[in-house]
Amino acid sequence: MQSKQITRGMVRASKPQTLRQVSCLQATLMRVRSGEKHFWINERAHVARADHLIMAPAGLTLNVHNLPDAHGYSCEVLVLDADLLQQFRLQYAEQVLALLAHPPQLFSPIQGTMRQLWDELFAAVTRSESEPLLRHRAQGLLLALALAGLGGVLFADRETGVADRLRQTMLLQPGRDWRLAELAHQFFMGESTLRRKLDQEGHSFRKILDQVRLNTALGLLQSTQLPIGEIARQCGYASHSRFSQRFQKQFGIKPMQLRATHP
Known part of the structure; x- marks a missing residue:
């Protein structure tokens, strides 16, 4: 059983996958572990390689090509619901405000503290850790991203219709x-x-x-x-x-x- 606010997934492929018009219905973090993820947004191409973290806001639609390497293609996925992001926005208002001043960035290498926090959160969701602890871990990862100037796309204001x-x-x-x-x-x-x-x-x-x-x-x-x-x-x-x-x-x-x- 997974958290109500955080769900995880692992995407694997031994052959190339091409998908069009994939919608991120909630804020989604994707860490490529092997192979490459090519994706297009408004006809602009991006390539995320191994140990790149993709930060996709809710509502994003993209065309995707998952390309295996010699070890195949694998990508860890964490989906964060709107309540968790709102809690972070309220608790760390100063950091979010500073973050939104940075140019939006959809993906970046993941390393150091961010990598450690990701591994801990992903493992904790896998073993169905308690909701308060998972929320705490997720906020720690979001804070590490924010302090590195990353993740602003997850918090950009958009009208909820x-x-x-x-x-x-x-x-x-x-x-x-x-x-x-x-x-x-x-x-x-x-x-x-x-x-x-x-x-x-x-x-x-x-x-x-x-x-x-x-x-x-x-x-x-x-x-x-x-x-x-x-x-x-x-x-x-x-x-x-x-x-x-x-x-x-x-x-x-x-x-x-x-x-x-x-x-």
């Missing part, structure tokens, strides 16, 4: 049969009002639901050995073939093809 609130709610149960009327009731507004607000933000209920389900499925495919049919079921798809079609349309690769790249 209705679409983001929907995503965070759906993430709790991606396989649930979500209904717009039910969510409108949770947000204390009428269904037509919620639909209008989503439209004003350029989103739709169905697209948000698919985004949450498919990106959750992607994470499970890359970091677990669960059967593809079980992943589809957990993410709300009763039909294996429909899930496969939606997945390929979103990421440009079929679930079975992605699974075949695993060692």
Whole structure:
């Protein structure tokens, strides 16, 4: 069982993986352990190599190419929820303010104290350490990043709209049969009002639901050995073939093809 505020994953590949339009639904830290991660944001290319740390803010969408070396491709992933970042922002307001004055940086080599704190946090989440201790460890890592002038992209101000609130709610149960009327009731507004607000933000209920389900499925495919049919079921798809079609349309690769790249 993983922390409510911190989840971990390990992505491995023995063959190259190419994925398009991958969405970071929550703030995500990725440490490449072997191979290279090539990623494109707004058509600008970046390359993160072994022992580089990628800092992806919630809402970031990128195209990805994971390239194995002689030892394969492996990448450790830590996902931090919005509450944890807000707690850090309040507790270390001075450091966050100074951090935001630095030019934004999406990735950097990880070394020294940062590497040690990462290893300790990743191991602690793996062994399901208590929530308060995990939160303390995570804040220590964030503070080390901040003192090095890194991680500002995680704290950059962005308006939290209705679409983001929907995503965070759906993430709790991606396989649930979500209904717009039910969510409108949770947000204390009428269904037509919620639909209008989503439209004003350029989103739709169905697209948000698919985004949450498919990106959750992607994470499970890359970091677990669960059967593809079980992943589809957990993410709300009763039909294996429909899930496969939606997945390929979103990421440009079929679930079975992605699974075949695993060692």
